[in-house]
Amino acid sequence: MDRIAAFNECLRHKGLKNTSQRMIILETFLGSKSHYSTEDLYLKLRKDHPKIGYATIHRTLKLFAECGIAIELNFGDGQTRFEPLRANHHHDHLVCTSCGKVIEFTEPQIEDLQAQVAAAHGFVIKRHRHELYGLCSNCAANS
Amino acid sequence: MDRIAAFNECLRHKGLKNTSQRMIILETFLGSKSHYSTEDLYLKLRKDHPKIGYATIHRTLKLFAECGIAIELNFGDGQTRFEPLRANHHHDHLVCTSCGKVIEFTEPQIEDLQAQVAAAHGFVIKRHRHELYGLCSNCAANS
DNA sequence: TACCTTTCTGAAAGTCATTTTCATTTTCCT
DNA sequence: AGGAAAATGAAAATGACTTTCAGAAAGGTA
CATH class of the missing domain: 1.10.10.10 (Winged helix-like DNA-binding domain superfamily/Winged helix DNA-binding domain)
Known part of the structure; x- marks a missing residue:
């Protein structure tokens, strides 16, 4: 579908x-x-x-x-x-605070660790937000 | 200080x-x-x-x-x-979407993986946001 | 200490993204 | 096709945050 x-x-x-x-x-x-x-x-x-x-x-x-x-x-x-949103295509974001560029990333190991953290606290996770803010390679080079 | x-x-x-x-x-x-x-x-x-x-x-x-x-x-x-903010005490958050409870967590392995992801894209990370949303143990039990 | 320039404060007004209202239009069930 | 229910668009309302401004306070200087 x-x-x-x-x-x-x-x-x-x-x-x-x-x-x-x-x-x-x-x-x-x-x-x-x-x-x-x-x-x-x-x-x-x-x-x-x-x-x-x-x-x-x-x-x-x-x-x-x-x-x-x-x-x-x-x-x-x-x-x-x-x-x-693409089905089965979860990802998180790298955001450049200088030029606004957004890069998507996926890291299954992080997802696994998140699940472990949640389980350790008895939480049932519905969704999460994970964003890394900083300078992209271009902006880092020009600063 | x-x-x-x-x-x-x-x-x-x-x-x-x-x-x-x-x-x-x-x-x-x-x-x-x-x-x-x-x-x-x-x-x-x-x-x-x-x-x-x-x-x-x-x-x-x-x-x-x-x-x-x-x-x-x-x-x-x-x-x-x-x-x-306590010095040297970074942490992320588990947020219960039902009762609003917030639990802090730390997971050094996630921090390491984040750094690797950023490095792979040439990003220089300044800060990040990592939040897990769901139901805390209480709310999960009563739903 | 008295002065005086700079910063602060609090109340009120202003912004800006978002949400609601409401009269009219459109959808879609029978 | 008829009509109840939902959608639309323009405008007004909302709500978090920010700015303005006139009087008050801080803190460096003589």
Whole structure:
């Protein structure tokens, strides 16, 4: 099941309706590797779909997160960003605090250790956030 | 050097002044294990020091972070929290999404792996955020 | 100690991302 | 096709945080 089908499934499950706006937003959202804020996506969509309002885009991004189509990211700049989620492709982030570049990484050993830590405290983990902030190779070289 | 002395040192270094409000806020802040939001600390201080304003408390908490007395935490609930920082005592967090309980953990192997990941991408890490969200043992048992 | 420049403070106003409201439009079940 | 339920978009509201500003306090200097 691709992500568009998964979203439709989620809408049906929640008793919500499929609208042209939601499809347009979903396709644009999936068709990029970016980490969109509502503002980013609003500006991008405005070119071809000037009638779609900011509130609708924000509501829809939150809905994507609820449906498991996207995850919310917060890199501490005051804006929530949304990232398209690929099934079975969990990853964490390296964030350059100078140029804003974001690199994804996966480290199964860290995942294992996390699970051990949680188990040691009796926690049942639902999700986690792991972000490394610093300078990317370019910015480190030029500073 | 204790943290009060370190704070005074930082004030002097920045050319800032030591005021009674800053000392009151610092002592209250250090005298607790909590993860304070500005609001939390404002409400707590209001009992004994009703004249200290919200803005002063928030400015002071930010200043603590700049001076390395505190770190800013963001658990995704829209409020920034500040945690007193002990020298040489880095840790990460387990957060219960049901009751709000926060447990600190340390896992040196994870720290090592992080450093390896960063090095593999040429990143120079300045700080990181690692939070595990789920249900604490109590909440897991009662759900 | 008295002065005086700089920084602080508190209240109120301002920002800004996000959320809600509400009148109208659209979806989709029967 | 008809109609209940949900969605939309514009505007207003919210809430955390930040800034402004006039008076107060700190702390260096003479």
